[in-house]
Amino acid sequence: MKLIKTGIKLALLALVANATWHLFVGFSAHYKFRDGAQYAAQNRGDKTDEQLHDAIMNLAAEADLAIPPEAVVVKHEGLRTSVTASYTQTLELVPNRPYPVPFSFQIDTYSLQSPNSLVPK
Numbered sequence: 306m307k308l309i310k311t312g313i314k315l316a317l318l319a320l321v322a323n324a325t326w327h328l329f330v331g332f333s334a335h336y337k338f339r340d341g342a343q344y345a346a347q348n349r350g351d352k353t354d355e356q357l358h359d360a361i362m363n364l365a366a367e368a369d370l371a372i373p374p375e376a377v378v379v380k381h382e383g384l385r386t387s388v389t390a391s392y393t394q395t396l397e398l399v400p401n402r403p404y405p406v407p408f409s410f411q412i413d414t415y416s417l418q419s420p421n422s423l424v425p426k
Contacts, residue, residue, distance in 0.1 A: 324398040331396045335408045338368040338390075343412045346379075346386040350416070354379045361388065370394065381416075388412040 341364040349357050358379045365372045376392045391409035398404050 320399060323400065327396045327398055331394050331406060331408075334368045334370055335394070335410075338365055338370055339410045339412070341368070342377075342388050342390065342410075343414060346388050346412055346414050347417050349381075349386060354381055357381075357386070357388075361390075384416045386412075386414055386416060 342361045345357060345360050345364065352360070358374070358377060361377055361379065362372070362374060365377070370392070372390065372392045376390055378387075378389045380387045389409075389411045391407070393405045393407050395403045396406050
């Protein structure tokens with residue numbers, strides 16, 4: 306009887322450890338992507354919104370996130386840049402049971418470098 310109880314406790318511990326690990330990996334990739342997008346927006350320089358969007362999509366690929374291009378929106382007005390992303394990542398919290406987890410962020414920042422288009426000539 307004691308052996309069965311111990312086996313059940315170990316199985317539950319393994320399930321919790323597995324779920325924790327998969328959550329860590331998913332959220333770690335999300336925060337890496339979000340922080341990279343914020344850095345790219347702050348240091349955009351002369352990049353257009355399309356070029357910044359492409360750079361942010363490259364950051365998503367580096368973080369192993371399969372995000373469709375329409376899930377990321379980049380806008381700017383003067384020195385202010387806004388980046389919005391919303392996507393779903395499938396995590397396997399329980400073995401062989403994929404679970405969709407929604408992720409999103411909105412970044413509003415000012416560029417640290419002023420674009421040449423704003424410098425008076």
